[in-house]
Amino acid sequence: MSRIAIIGTGYVGLTTGACFSALGHDVVCADIDAAKVERLKQGDIPILEAGLDEIVREGLESGRLTFVLGAATAAADCEFAYLCVPTPQGEDGSADLSYIEQAAREIAPVLPSESVVVNKSTVPVGSTRVVERALGRDDVAVVSNPEFLREGSAVHDFMNPDRIVIGADDQSAAIKVASLYLGVAAPLIVTDPASAETIKYAANSFLATKISFINAVAAICEAVGADINDVALGIGYDKRIGSEFLKPGPGFGGSCFPKDTRAMVKIAEEGGYDFHLLKGVIQVNDEQYDRTAEKAIELMDGDVDGKQVAAWGLTFKARTDDLRESPSLEVLGRLAARGAKVRAYDPAVSHQLDGIEVVADPYDACDGADVLLVLTEWDEFKWLDLGEVKARMATPAVVDARNLLDRSALIRRGFTFRGIGRR
Template identity: 45%
Template structure:
């Protein structure tokens, strides 16, 4: 099928490349000339494992194209997918200006029957509202169907999710729209869940809010574990064996970040508020997550008293491994707090340093590798669980002024750190280095 994808951000680019890979003819459109120029040359504008290879392959095979002109992208398209951003407004609600502009651009362009697919994360009722805007702006008397098709891509695992996802959600008002979307997604061989448009829009928010709740819940349990001498890793493992609970998203740490969970939880809270409902649980989820972001700084202050003049290494700047995305990352809040307390901060990340330089405090300095980052430091904070960090020989921390590690992602077994005489503090587990307690297993 001929498919146009509007927006070449994270969702749009992964979607376009994946659809081309299964045999569709895909044209991606974006107003950013530099980005389109880069993509035409086969260079990805985001970091995502496996994406660049598929991009280059499908450009070479003549199945994937890029343009800045909506007329070119939509000229022969049977399906037009809207995958533009929905950034956060000041009140936490989703800003729909890019979605609205995409609808207007489509209305001014199409001259034939098409199915318009809203893949952007939008509040419930948006698709029907966009349908009204579309009808008001159509320049030609053409038949159009509008579908909700929320995305469930995890940064760092997006290609895996695109081809081996749990389900594809399609919300539509007609059987013909379902038939068209089934044809689009048939090559993926992923279960398709059909529902009405508004329920499809809600599924996206409800899914992300529930996963965010699991993260904040286990972080609350971790706080209690620290007080009573329990080990949250063992607690989470025991909980996860219950099939009703499952072991996913029960990893204690310094909270969630990125472009989805923080934005979507706040948007759902605001959506509920707009209809007169106070989403109390989700309000608490957000509060707990904000607290977690500064937890390591509090532990550091408790350990040193003052951070004035202390040299602190920050290991991992992206919000999660296998991405260069630092949106809502703990590194933003933590480095700002450290500098405010008078610390000298040295950052290291395998991928995200160049992106971090545009977002983090200008007083930050950066190291070329982990060893250079921790050399001579008073303490090291682990913020992102990159494999490089998890798999390092922990004796590297002996190049520090004093080997003191505060681990926000529980990367190492405390007993290993104790064996190597490294003072080690993690989340919800007994500390190592004079205070370590061997679990009774």
């Protein structure tokens, strides 16, 4: 088993470190936040991710997983150093690599000879070279090993990946990184660093394209009287298309798709290619936020100012507490900007948000509401008592942006209903 340093204990770093320890490696995870490190030492996980708390606890108890303050402390005795630090996006879509460069410079003096530095963060094409320059070490190899972790199922995705991608100019370094995944059954793709980095962006951009496509088809369904659920089912059975990511909704969000699609457009521009198709995907997504908000505005007869809006769901998807670029917040922000008072419930969010009153009960969110929006696909919303919901609301009107609720049951109860792509 190998000695692995994980630089950064965010979503990717913490999951990667914990899963590698579960595979039997000795893992040291480093962060610059002393309070966070102390919490992690106690097994206190700062994110909501299925199964992560269990494998962190097992790693701590076995001694294979430890947490320390400072990257140099973690890297001093490692065979592999995984860079899992943020790559925030600038206004032009380009990624800020300053955290990557800083981490590389910090660990450079202490890295053992013949160790391997691995880019796990989502980074632009050419970032392997950036790390090599920051390290300034001819005796240390740099490899790209992009992550494909879905929030809410990251542990499962790490242990049961669709593929493992390794980008390296040094084949011996690629083999070393591949050996870390012994026991994980998945196709292994070994390529050059630029191709590995492009695979990550291309994968997320394609999935975002499927989401925008089905949302655009949903708009057509509304115009012609078709039902998007049946349409999606019909095209999803085509093996060339597949059913994944063909669920209409309020738009895509989260920490990856918005950032990665914009970054892919920027990468293309820098290479001299105008990626019209992906620009259209981003535009359709922005329009979907507007279309969803307009459904609620229509149910309030166009008069939003002073109206009470209820919302179920704030996170960008279910089974996570991540609010980054959440479609829910985009839609509710548009309503609040027109004077609506917003009260919301989400099972993973308890703190108050700017312009949104967050409550601890889904029924309380409906008190006096002129319209209810279902914005995140939490299963618990399907089983709530529609009779009580109606009794709590001033006007029984629902915009189901996830097509989650029983439309027939709502209509029987006397609700005015609007879905996505449904009659």
